[in-house]
Amino acid sequence: MNGAEVLDLGRDAIWVTVLVAAGPMIVGLIVGLVVSLLQTLTQIQEQTLVFVPKILSIFFAILLFLPIMGGLLGNFMTGIFERIAAF
Template sequence: MDTVSTYEILRLTITTVLLASAPVMAVALVVGLGISFFQALTQIQEMTLTFVPKIIAIFVALALALPFMFGTLSRLSSRVFDLIVGGGV
């Protein structure tokens, strides 16, 4: 295995992980910002107010984004297996 193949696999893996985790991370960011704005406007500093809605939103986003994540990871594994079969690794 040469360095070009190694860097290609690493690049594909990092890109896939970022792409697969993006929907859940975006939902967590939006919900967190919304809760922060709500707390700043109402001056309610309750700790459970931050965690409970964010956890629920993350679980819902994870359930909805699971087919997309599975497809993305399946494409990566197929590409890596094709590189292995083709002798690129």
């Protein structure tokens, strides 16, 4: 395995990591923005109010996106095993 193949594998690993984490992180971002907007509009300045809706929404997003995330990771591992078998 030469340096270019290692860099290609590393780039693919980073890309899969970004794709797997994107769904729950986007959901958490949207929920955080909505709760912050509601806090601003109602002038409730409770710092801990953001965490519970965010945690619950990220948990449900992980449950929702789990088949997609598993498929991405499975395809990535299949590709790694095919590269190993090629040697």
